[in-house]
Amino acid sequence: QVLFKTPPLHASDMTDVALEHLGKLLSNINKDSIEVLVKGSTIGVTLATGLVVALGKEEFLGALTDTFSYYRSIWYFWRGGSLKECRYFPDRKQARLQTFSLALVSRIWSRPHYRSGTFHLDMRQNLSNVAIPGTGLPLSVVVKTKAFGYLFLLMGYPAVAAVAALNRGRKGRSVYAACAAYREQLLTPQDWFSFWQMNCRLATWHSSITNETDYGMEDKWTFLTTAEKLGISVTPSMTTKAIVCKHRNEEGGLGFACFRNARHGGDWIIQERLENGTFIKSLMPINGPLSTFRIISASRGGLRSGTPQRGSVDVSDIEALSCVWRAGLAGAETDHSSILFNVDPKTGVFKKGTTNNHWYRRGVMRIFDTPWLSDHVHTVHPDTGTRVTGVKVPNIEKMKDFVRDAHLKMMPHVPLAGWDVALVHDTDEMVLLEANLSCNFFRGDFDKSSYFQFLEDYFLDLEQRERESGTW
Known part of the structure; x- marks a missing residue:
């Protein structure tokens, strides 16, 4: 309240006000600002992880390398780099496709969507009832604005991977297990949500380019x-024009519903x-x-x-x-x-x-x-x-x-x-x-091997179509 100079708030209002003001702070982000964030995030993570390595924890070296490559690949794709010529993660197809599809979100953000107007609107609707386990925060908040999306990929996504890894490492009582879990969650996640989102991005990109x-x-x-x-x-389905449903014990206009059949111009499939x-x-x-x-x-x-x-x-x-x-x-x-x-x-x-x-x-x-x-x-x-x-x-x-x-x-x-x-x-x-x-x-x-080859074939094809049309 002191920071934003707002009147006293109820707890239920605080999140919305904080998001509103954070959105204003991020509203002027441009490519130069994003580059500063990318480099700053990379340097911060590098220094912190490098300190641990210097203290003798060599098992963190792989996590450090992957974190650095994550930021570099995201920035490479944001600046228009192609999947075909990408030199990051040459031997890990899923990691390459994962970072490409994450960066793709900003490209297709305002693209037409076959059911929800735009890809952004579709994300807002479909992520409103989904939360990263243990956070309680609807993921629709992450995509409330494009600036929030950038910020999440730069800071939130690696942080979530780290917390998930620490949780798994704690259960296994192994630093090595935690590092391996972090690298997996960051670049090669195996959860249903990550696969679902990759499928959503493919469908949106394909439909918006081909008008299929x-x-x-x-x-x-x-x-x-x-x-x-x-x-x-x-x-x-029934062919009747409409149906009426009444509650057996209510009256006075209560307990009554009428449904008009889609076969006759209505909205309901009966x-x-x-x-x-x-x-x-x-x-x-x-x-x-x-x-x-x-x-x-x-x-x-x-x-x-x-x-x-x-x-x-x-x-x-x-x-x-x-x-x-x-x-x-x-x-x-x-x-x-x-x-x-x-x-x-x-x-x-x-x-x-x-x-x-x-x-x-x-x-x-x-x-x-x-x-x-x-x-x-x-x-x-x-x-x-x-x-x-x-x-x-x-x-x-x-x-x-x-x-x-x-x-x-x-x-x-x-x-x-x-x-x-x-x-x-x-x-x-x-x-x-x-x-x-x-x-x-x-x-x-x-x-998974067949699935990721399938995704790569589609992503490369769509990338080539955009380059040929001059929209890349």
Whole structure:
């Protein structure tokens, strides 16, 4: 209050005022200012880490080198350096792609987004309910302004990597483990959030450069009607113009809702509630929700967007990367409250389960009760005790082919799609609920070598397109 000369504030207002004034302080940042911040941050980290090395802690040398390279590579990309000619991390593809994609955020900040106006607006919306575990701070704050984004990459991101590493090192009681964890979190993070954000940046960059019409499948109504026309099994919807819902015991205009069908120009898709099929029911509590599989598929068809070869995409260009089953909890309306059981994409066998709930705990009080990590430790459904780990999903290959076929027919030029697949009825019929084009792996296993090669091919292609158009 003394610093900003403001009247006394309630605790709930202090964060907003602090952010407002910090934004004003950062509003005049230009390239020269950023360069000073980069160099200052690099020098500070170098001196601090160098002091530790000088004291005999040689295990910090690798962390020092990686930190220095992180800042140099970020600055290189911010100044227009190309991924193709990047000399940083020559033997670590993920590290090179990670720093490139982080720096890419500022380039695509105001680019059109296929669902939210701009990439900035999409980040603000989708990060509003996500917080780095143990901080309670919604990540939408980090992207409130472009200046905040710069500041986070220069100071916040390395700091988060350091705190996470110290936490892991404390558990392992090893300085070496802490240093290795820091280097991993800084340059080659393995958490679902980092992969999700990289997928989001690819989708935004690709759609903004190519103006690919396939991204229209993000709209749930367009998705359903297109699938119906193509004969792809999706959740059936009603044709009635509208429905009215009344509470059985309320009156005087209360407990009343009217929904106009999207088939007749309304905003609502009206469907019967589907029930889990026989196989899923055998693993679930009686009052559990429809519990779906999330399968991620990758298409190389987008590399041909806007070219004479655009139409020459076939099923061999599409690969199913991962599969996770969301085992819904008793009494939940949807499987968003669930245990995430990883499925071996080759054998179809359930592996151990985990959650990502610790990423959704926001608020100051959550700082004290939120774990940093959530390991794969679940082997049974927590509500029934029924063993899941080791059970084999029937027809996993047919399920993967099902989404590959849908990707080919509905959106062959979208790089990545996350499909929600349900097994319903006594026959365990496969139906699609929807597709997510800025998708995450829900902590499932996938071939990382193949995935990063896929990303690099797309990033290099899009970089070349921008250079040829003169917009790089």
